[in-house]
Amino acid sequence: MIEFERVTTRGGDKGESSLFNGERRVKDDAIFEALGDIDELVSWLGVIKADISASPVSGISAFSSQLHEIQKTLMRFSGQIATPKNDKLYEKMAHLSQQDLEALEASEAVLLKKTKIGSAFVVPGQCHLSSEIDIARTICRRAERRVVTCIRSSYLGHLALGQNYLNRLSDFLFVLARWVEQAG
Structure with a gap:
C-alpha cells in the first residue's frame, strides 16, 4: 500500500495532471476523462455494495463480494490506462485479463437464467437498489465510450480488452438490476 505524507500537492492547479510514469497531460485529456468515469463507476459500485x-432482497448479499472483485478489476484497468504501454511500469503491473x-x-x-428480460425499454426506478445499479450501468456505458475515444484518438489499441470488459459489465449490471x- 502506498502511504501519502500529503494529498494536496498543487500540481494540478494549472489544469494538468500526471500519468503513473510522471508524464504531464491536461486534465481534460481523453485518458483522464476515461479514468474519471471509471473512478465514478467504482465509487457507485461501492454505494451499491x-x-x-x-437490502431485504433475498440472495442479494452474494453479489457484494462479486462487486468488490469487479471494483478491483476496474482499478487494475485504470492502472493500465494511466500508464503508457511502452513504460517499464506497465510491464510490472497486474493487467485486466481474458479470464476476468x-x-x-x-x-x-x-x-x-434467473431473470426475465422483456422486450420493452426499461424505465428505472422500481426500487432504490435497482435504480442505483442502473446509474452504475449508465456510468459504465459512458466509461466505455471514453475508452473507445482513447483507443481511437490516442492509438491505445491495447485497451480493447478493457473496452470489452466495460461492455460486458454494463450488460451484467442491466441484468442484475432486473x-x-x-x-424484491
Whole structure:
C-alpha cells in the first residue's frame, strides 16, 4: 500500500495532471476523462455494495463480494490506462485479463437464467437498489465510450480488452438490476 505524507500537492492547479510514469497531460485529456468515469463507476459500485448489506432482497448479499472483485478489476484497468504501454511500469503491473472477461460473462449467463428480460425499454426506478445499479450501468456505458475515444484518438489499441470488459459489465449490471426488481 502506498502511504501519502500529503494529498494536496498543487500540481494540478494549472489544469494538468500526471500519468503513473510522471508524464504531464491536461486534465481534460481523453485518458483522464476515461479514468474519471471509471473512478465514478467504482465509487457507485461501492454505494451499491453498502446498500446491499441493508437490502431485504433475498440472495442479494452474494453479489457484494462479486462487486468488490469487479471494483478491483476496474482499478487494475485504470492502472493500465494511466500508464503508457511502452513504460517499464506497465510491464510490472497486474493487467485486466481474458479470464476476468470470461468470469464476468459466466456470471451474467447464470444471472440471466434467473431473470426475465422483456422486450420493452426499461424505465428505472422500481426500487432504490435497482435504480442505483442502473446509474452504475449508465456510468459504465459512458466509461466505455471514453475508452473507445482513447483507443481511437490516442492509438491505445491495447485497451480493447478493457473496452470489452466495460461492455460486458454494463450488460451484467442491466441484468442484475432486473433481477433485483424481480427478487424484491
